[in-house]
Amino acid sequence: MTRRRTGYPFALERSFYRSLSKIIRGWSKTAQKRINVHLRQYVKGGTQMLADADNSDDPMWTKYVQQALVLMSADIEAQQSDQDLENLVTRFVISVDNYSYNKVVHKKGITTMKVGVNALNPLKDSPKLREYTWGKIVEDTNLIKSMRGRFIDQLKADIYRNINDGGGISDMAHAISKRTGMTLRHADLIATDQTGKILAQVDKYRNVMTGSTRYVWRSMEDKRVRPKHRELDGKEFKYDDPNGGDNGQLPGEPIRCRCYADPID
Template structure:
């Protein structure tokens, strides 16, 4: 490995860490937008009466219809929010790569600017729209399930009502999970697209380095893997860093020697 290549790899590590910190800020911004949906889900559910079994039976179907209708109306907003998130992640990714390429010459700079990231961006946007709309749809399904279980299993009305009324909080938790997972996943997908375009075949797994890192991810830290052969990071699940639920790990590109 030449001195120039070692220097480039050091810069790649620094660039990856900086991108990870920017992703955390974008995650908070995305989560804030999605929490608005959760609040509205809570408002919809709380607009119905759930105190008695009769009220639960009467309110269940109209509440479900209203939640599903809400999901249908989300299309324009969901597309705009998804586009904004992906664009912000892409901009952050470009900043990281341009800092790296400035130390590696005009050839790499040109290659990075022409990287085919469009497909990864489109795939992420479509995935976000589906996930955003799933929040009220899942809430509708939850209301249906709780109602059916309450009637068939003879549960107390107050117990069922409490769980149905918590639908907004459940949606909020899932919104946070979506934001935490999808910003990291999108960032990794864009990094992978640019890395493979310049000839990189491998990455180094890096963790956030704190007490919240999963034990299964700690053992991967610092190890090198192929982009097209992600490791088993959770039992039965193979994924790139940041590509699985609640994962805050990130890839450090193994820079090819362009000398």
């Protein structure tokens, strides 16, 4: 079995995904609870349809369905505040940034940074790094909020479609499970993609700050590596070369890329 290379923070990526998956499964449980409690009585054996509301025994049932879905949406949104999501992302971004710092310091053999009491360690912190990491915190928080919004909107559409198709509670439960699976896959993409992109930029900053002008493209050397990146593995490139790497992109920058740059002194 090939041992995974250690220049990419795989454990941090998986930890971020697990945090996202826990949140998403919470959304799923909330949706299932609302369906079971508030919609079961309005789906009569899977035969009642929204279009038939005026002819049903209870002409108000369509409004009840709509109200139940509004409450479901509110419950899902209330599970995490914007600050909760920002705190989660902040921990993730800082962890990747710290991983980069420790990796570069170890690679360069730097044991101490000579800075005064009020001086700034340019490899650990700088206005440029702060601006970049804060931008990523805002971006990734918005990615999760957008994912939540799509989950809610698409799930509501799924439920309406199931009712109009004559589906019952079990069909709605299946729709929730399917939508949850799709959202989990999206979360997995976010975790991998953002880990690689953040690492690429903070590594580049620190490597250039310590005198590197070139790097070697390193892949994870496993079956998930795309053919193009398998070809790039081990090849040398110059930083800021618009034709270098993957069409000018650093290792980790292409979507869902887990490659990383190994600096050359």
